[in-house]
Amino acid sequence: xxxxxxxxxxxxxxxxxxxxxxxxxxxxxxxxxxxxxxxxxxxxxxxxxxxxxxxxxxxxxxxxxxxxxxxxxxxxxxxxxxxxxxxxxxxxxxxxxxxxxxxxxxxxxxxxxxxxxxxxxxxxxxxxxxxxxxxxxxxxxxxxxxxxxxxxxxxxxxxxxxxxxxxxxxxxxxxxxxxxxxxxxxxxxxxxxxxxxxxxxxxxxxxxxxxxxxxxxxxxxxxxxxxxxxxxxxxxxxxxxxxxxxxxxxxxxxxxxxxxxxxxxxxxxxxxxxxxxxxxxxxxxxxxxxxxxxxxxxxxxxxxxxxxxxxxxxxxxxxxxxxxxxxxxxxxxxxxxxxxxxxxxxxxxxxxxxxxxxxxxxxxxx
Amino acid sequence: xxxxxxxxxxxxxxxxxxxxxxxxxxxxxxxxxxxxxxxxxxxxxxxxxxxxxxxxxxxxxxxxxxxxxxxxxxxxxxxxxxxxxxxxxxxxxxxxxxxxxxxxxxxxxxxxxxxxxxxxxxxxxxxxxxxxxxxxxxxxxxxxxxxxxxxxxxxxxxxxxxxxxxxxxxxxxxxxxxxxxxxxxxxxxxxxxxxxxxxxx
Numbered sequence: 001x002x003x004x005x006x007x008x009x010x011x012x013x014x015x016x017x018x019x020x021x022x023x024x025x026x027x028x029x030x031x032x033x034x035x036x037x038x039x040x041x042x043x044x045x046x047x048x049x050x051x052x053x054x055x056x057x058x059x060x061x062x063x064x065x066x067x068x069x070x071x072x073x074x075x076x077x078x079x080x081x082x083x084x085x086x087x088x089x090x091x092x093x094x095x096x097x098x099x100x101x102x103x104x105x106x107x108x109x110x111x112x113x114x115x116x117x118x119x120x121x122x123x124x125x126x127x128x129x130x131x132x133x134x135x136x137x138x139x140x141x142x143x144x145x146x147x148x149x150x151x152x153x154x155x156x157x158x159x160x161x162x163x164x165x166x167x168x169x170x171x172x173x174x175x176x177x178x179x180x181x182x183x184x185x186x187x188x189x190x191x192x193x194x195x196x197x198x199x200x201x202x203x204x205x206x207x208x209x210x211x212x213x214x215x216x217x218x219x220x221x222x223x224x225x226x227x228x229x230x231x232x233x234x235x236x237x238x239x240x241x242x243x244x245x246x247x248x249x250x251x252x253x254x255x256x257x258x259x260x261x262x263x264x265x266x267x268x269x270x271x272x273x274x275x276x277x278x279x280x281x282x283x284x285x286x287x288x289x290x291x292x293x294x295x296x297x298x299x300x301x302x303x304x305x306x307x308x309x310x311x312x313x314x315x316x317x318x319x320x321x322x323x324x325x326x327x328x329x330x331x332x333x334x335x336x337x338x339x340x341x342x343x344x345x346x347x348x349x350x351x352x353x354x355x356x357x358x359x360x361x362x363x364x365x366x
Numbered sequence: 367x368x369x370x371x372x373x374x375x376x377x378x379x380x381x382x383x384x385x386x387x388x389x390x391x392x393x394x395x396x397x398x399x400x401x402x403x404x405x406x407x408x409x410x411x412x413x414x415x416x417x418x419x420x421x422x423x424x425x426x427x428x429x430x431x432x433x434x435x436x437x438x439x440x441x442x443x444x445x446x447x448x449x450x451x452x453x454x455x456x457x458x459x460x461x462x463x464x465x466x467x468x469x470x471x472x473x474x475x476x477x478x479x480x481x482x483x484x485x486x487x488x489x490x491x492x493x494x495x496x497x498x499x500x501x502x503x504x505x506x507x508x509x510x511x512x513x514x515x516x517x518x519x520x521x522x523x524x525x526x527x528x529x530x531x532x533x534x535x536x537x538x539x540x541x542x543x544x545x546x547x548x549x550x551x552x553x554x555x556x557x558x559x560x561x562x563x564x565x566x567x
Contacts, residue, residue, distance in 0.1 A: 015368065016369075019369040100399075130418065131418065131496075131497045131498075131499065132418050132419055132422050132497075132499055135419070135422045135423070135426065135499075136422055138426055138430075139422045139423075139425040139426040139429075139430060142425075142426055142429070142430025142431065143425070143429060143430060145430075145434055146399075146402070146434070146437075149434065149437055149438070149441070150399070153395060153441050161441075165438065165441075165442070168434055168437075168438050169438075171434075172431060172434055172435065175430070175431070191497075192497075192499055324542075328544065
């Protein structure tokens with residue numbers, strides 16, 4: 001690494017060398033995050049079809065395989081789907097606003113990827129270790145809605161427009177509850193840096209995780225996360241029984257696939273973030289020998305996988321919410337719960353130090 | 367020109383161009399989207415000034431929430447573009463006067479004694495672990511606590527007023543009582559009738 005830095009310094013001079021070195025290094029690191037992420041998205045779609053299949057007493061995809069190996073049946077399905085999507089023609093509707101129509105999938109996808117910059121995968125592995133990490137993620141995820149609104153408007157289709165309107169109202173509503181739930185987290189950890197939030201949950205066992213003192217906030221955050229990503233049972237933006245497919249009715253081929261990729265990478269982001277801020281990120285559940293030997297990254301992946309399984313489980317289990325019920329849940333249930341919890345947490349933090357260092361509270365308030 | 371300069375000029379060019387686009391674009395939806403771009407570029411400039419909290423809050427609040435609602439409304443309006451441009455030349459002198467007045471005011475402020483480059487030296491750069499979120503929070507809740515609370519109360523009054531203005535009781539509107547819906551039992555809705563099986567004719 002240092003050798004490469006020196007090489008850049010020699011080649012481009014002392015002023016430009018470090019800057020260009022940083023640029024090249026960061027681009028390589030971004031590729032190192034995005035490529036596995038795309039692979040995870042591909043196999044998440046496969047897992048979804050398989051898991052929901054088994055839940056509904058079906059088998060799911062089991063035909064496409066690598067090199068004709070029979071016991072790998074189905075494992076090449078996501079690759080085959082991707083190849084098919086690339087081959088298809090992108091049709092731009094005649095009344096559509098061409099520039100915005102093409103821009104919309106990109107605007108959905110870019111924030112979904114940008115948010116990954118501040119995610120810590122294990123104690124030292126993070127692309128950008130910034131102070132305001134949690135705020136940055138909130139800002140990036142709130143940008144994703146533009147792609148959906150623009151897609152709905154630029155398609156020049158009533159179905160797409162209705163889907164976009166529904167999605168915009170829903171995302172703006174649930175963002176508030178999500179933000180308030182995260183306020184509780186940063187009150188506990190006294191930091192916006194995701195690495196520091198995980199370090200604040202360090203202790204003898206999983207009792208130290210913020211999951212326990214903030215359990216209602218975890219539920220609010222996770223359910224809001226499901227709503228933010230427009231997943232079932234909150235998928236009124238797509239609502240195939242009412243508005244065909246919502247905002248991406250008019251999209252085909254790779255343009256549609258980009259929306260698809262954005263949705264699934266957002267799902268993985270919400271699951272990873274929930275495991276970082278509530279389930280102790282890279283920390284093992286019990287801090288003793290066999291568990292501490294497993295690398296932190298594996299723990300993070302296991303926790304995120306469990307939450308992703310919940311996403312799929314919800315989709316197989318719950319019927320779609322009615323629109324007014326979605327709004328009621330967001331505004332009249334979640335926001336009051338979070339506001340009350342912020343006040344309760346504030347009161348606990350103001351308790352005298354002698355009470356805070358007594359048994360259950362000393363686990364979380366150090 | 368250093369790396370930071372290039373970034374500065376990039377963001378300022380985007381900012382000025384998109385701000386111009388906001389007032390020259392014919393389609394109001396394009397104007398709103400260009401305004402989003404302008405916010406984003408100015409957030410980039412703030413980041414360059416090491417004001418990361420303000421920059422991210424600008425994106426979070428204005429780009430993530432306010433402009434979404436703006437766009438929402440603008441897209442739903444059925445705007446007649448020809449009629450919108452009708453009175454342009456009639457109001458042009460007035461607008462020109464206003465613009466001139468504003469630029470004179472801005473020039474007076476910026477060339478004034480208090481704002482000269484000598485009066486306001488470049489603040490020292492902070493270490494990487496300096497958190498201006500913490501610093502802002504401390505200032506807001508200690509030194510400026512009354513002003514801050516006052517602003518909060520004003521916002522609360524505005525929220526209450528907005529709800530009071532739009533809340534009206536209309537006769538005949540259908541709404542549901544959620545508690546009632548949840549309390550419904552099976553016996554209220556279905557009746558199980560047992561009957562003997564019938565033979566097919």
